[in-house]
Amino acid sequence: MRARQTGRLATQPALTIAVVLLSSAGGKLAVLLQRQTGAGARDRWSLPRDIERSGETIERAARRIAKGALGGDPSWLEQLATFNNHRQKPTQGTVTVAYLGLVPGGAERPMGSHRGWFSLADMPTLTLPEGEFVAASLKAARERMDHAPIGFRLLPTTFTLSELQAVYEVLLGRKLHKASFRRALQAAWLVVPLEEWRTEGRGRPAQLYRYAPRRRRISRRSVRFDRLV
Amino acid sequence: MRARQTGRLATQPALTIAVVLLSSAGGKLAVLLQRQTGAGARDRWSLPRDIERSGETIERAARRIAKGALGGDPSWLEQLATFNNHRQKPTQGTVTVAYLGLVPGGAERPMGSHRGWFSLADMPTLTLPEGEFVAASLKAARERMDHAPIGFRLLPTTFTLSELQAVYEVLLGRKLHKASFRRALQAAWLVVPLEEWRTEGRGRPAQLYRYAPRRRRISRRSVRFDRLV
DNA sequence: GAAATAGTGTCTCTTAGACACTATTTC
DNA sequence: GAAATAGTGTCTAAGAGACACTATTTC
Numbered sequence: 465m466r467a468r469q470t471g472r473l474a475t476q477p478a479l480t481i482a483v484v485l486l487s488s489a490g491g492k493l494a495v496l497l498q499r500q501t502g503a504g505a506r507d508r509w510s511l512p513r514d515i516e517r518s519g520e521t522i523e524r525a526a527r528r529i530a531k532g533a534l535g536g537d538p539s540w541l542e543q544l545a546t547f548n549n550h551r552q553k554p555t556q557g558t559v560t561v562a563y564l565g566l567v568p569g570g571a572e573r574p575m576g577s578h579r580g581w582f583s584l585a586d587m588p589t590l591t592l593p594e595g596e597f598v599a600a601s602l603k604a605a606r607e608r609m610d611h612a613p614i615g616f617r618l619l620p621t622t623f624t625l626s627e628l629q630a631v632y633e634v635l636l637g638r639k640l641h642k643a644s645f646r647r648a649l650q651a652a653w654l655v656v657p658l659e660e661w662r663t664e665g666r667g668r669p670a671q672l673y674r675y676a677p678r679r680r681r682i683s684r685r686s687v688r689f690d691r692l693v
Numbered sequence: 694m695r696a697r698q699t700g701r702l703a704t705q706p707a708l709t710i711a712v713v714l715l716s717s718a719g720g721k722l723a724v725l726l727q728r729q730t731g732a733g734a735r736d737r738w739s740l741p742r743d744i745e746r747s748g749e750t751i752e753r754a755a756r757r758i759a760k761g762a763l764g765g766d767p768s769w770l771e772q773l774a775t776f777n778n779h780r781q782k783p784t785q786g787t788v789t790v791a792y793l794g795l796v797p798g799g800a801e802r803p804m805g806s807h808r809g810w811f812s813l814a815d816m817p818t819l820t821l822p823e824g825e826f827v828a829a830s831l832k833a834a835r836e837r838m839d840h841a842p843i844g845f846r847l848l849p850t851t852f853t854l855s856e857l858q859a860v861y862e863v864l865l866g867r868k869l870h871k872a873s874f875r876r877a878l879q880a881a882w883l884v885v886p887l888e889e890w891r892t893e894g895r896g897r898p899a900q901l902y903r904y905a906p907r908r909r910r911i912s913r914r915s916v917r918f919d920r921l922v
Numbered sequence: 923g924a925a926a927t928a929g930t931g932t933c934t935c936t937t938a939g940a941c942a943c944t945a946t947t948t949c
Numbered sequence: 950g951a952a953a954t955a956g957t958g959t960c961t962a963a964g965a966g967a968c969a970c971t972a973t974t975t976c
Contacts, residue, residue: 479788521777522775522776522777522788543774543775545772545774545775546751546772546775546790547751548750548751559708559751561775607837607840608836609916610916610917610918610920610921611836611920611921612921613921624928625928625929626927626928632916636914636916640915640916640966641965641966641967642928642929642930643929643930643931643965643966643967644915644964644965644966644967645916646929646930647964647965648915648916648917648918648919648964648965649918651918651919651964652918652919652921654918654921663974663975664927665926665927665974665975666925666926666927666974666975666976667925667926667927667928667973667974667975668926668927668928668929668972668973668974669927669928669973669974670927670928670929671928671929677921684867684938685865685917685919685920686869686873686877686937686938686939687838687839687861687865687869687874687877688839688914689839689877689878689880689881689883690877690880690881690914691839691840691914692839692840692841692842692881692883692906853955854955854956855954855955869939870938870939870940871955871956871957872938872939872940872941872956872957872958873937873938873939873940875956875957876937876938877937877938880937892947892948893954894947894948894953894954895947895948895949895952895953895954896946896947896948896952896953896954896955897945897946897947897953897954897955897956898946898947898954898955899954899955899956900955900956915964915965915966
């Protein structure tokens with residue numbers, strides 16, 4: 465039952481780990497792409513990815529890849545799913561574990577010529593599997609946004625409530641009611657106001673807030689049949 | 694960059710796929726376990742599992758394993774996550790993809806001596822990784838219950854509303870209000886009543902229902918901060 | 923002052939949950 | 950009739966969204 469000495473029948477190439485790094489920039493979601501480096505690499509953008517190293521956990525490999533692409537740690541890292549490319553014959557047997565990483569946005573780094581943030585709307589065409597990873601990451605972010613503080617991980621440590629609302633509007637795909645949004649936020653005891661204000665062009669300066677969940681309300685959630693597909 | 698001919702450095706054993714099959718029985722959730730067969734197998738219960746076969750999709754492998762354990766297809770099959778057992782030295786490098794399968798309950802099959810349904814409360818001790826798979830499957834079922842018809846997949850095609858409510862109460866971990874539960878169900882247009890009734894011991898017979906989602910209400914869902922941990 | 927953005931008070935409509943019932947069965 | 954389960958009508962309190970404001974900035 466063990467792998468043959470030839471190493472062909474019951475073995476397969478080491479796992480590939482790909483990381484979809486999402487951030488918010490200017491009211492939109494952005495994904496980090498990089499040009500493939502090395503000799504035989506074609507000149508196209510792709511997700512940060514690498515092969516798992518010997519003795520390394522999948523989780524640690526994902527963190528290493530994210531760190532290598534960002535220069536720092538993401539604020540959130542979570543496994544998405546495992547795919548195998550059964551479509552393409554040449555890469556038959558390739559198994560990729562996709563991860564979702566969230567990066568505090570707002571800083572708008574340019575990131576150089578071989579690496580950059582691309583708005584999801586105007587993104588270069590990726591390979592079919594990589595496109596699926598990005599789609600899966602969006603789906604996951606939207607599904608988990610009310611179980612995990614996804615919105616807060618996409619923003620820097622201090623933010624305005626309008627910025628927070630904009631992130632949630634992008635994730636939900638629709639406009640939210642301002643007063644209602646703030647009431648719900650206040651009732652959940654998730655943010656604390658700072659004694660700082662930020663002026664952004666015209667208009668009244670907005671107060672800055674920090675994510676600091678305080679009281680853990682016993683979430684007496686009911687069944688939500690209305691969200692079923 | 695390709696695997697060496699020796700097949701040791703950049704390769705690893707084929708993927709293992711494990712399937713957590715959940716069902717509802719008597720107001721409780723049950724998981725399907727089987728005794729390991731074959732020569733070197735120790736006499737303990739474990740999840741249905743197997744190695745991915747050459748050229749087989751992970752998804753198809755999971756379906757094959759589920760079918761082998763059940764004798765039929767599960768009503769729901771979904772990838773949970775991919776784990777590697779970094780704790781145990783001998784199995785270093787073992788990568789397991791865990792799947793969640795839902796099985797229509799109510800039939801209460803005994804399933805023989807080397808295979809059976811175990812209530813989650815009084816389940817034999819599993820290995821550490823397999824225990825994690827079961828825990829992850831419960832977590833996933835609970836998290837996705839309002840995005841996917843988890844409750845309906847755990848019940849046979851016809852069921853009473855009390856049975857449905859009991860399933861959701863197990864998933865939520867708390868009692869639900871009967872009138873409120875039925876109102877929400879009716880508003881979502883998810884079930885249709887049949888002209889059949891079932892008598893269960895004492896009490897008024899219950900009308901049977903069938904899962905048949907009709908009108909797709911435009912789910913104008915708002916942000917739910919109250920569910921954040 | 924105009925335009926733009928931040929932030930709030932009040933009203934209404936929906937809905938979850940409580941309460942109290944009625945209905946139909948077995949014993 | 951008692952006990953048990955199914956199923957419903959009504960009230961209340963909470964919350965989401967609409968509307969209409971006030972507040973503070975730049976131009």
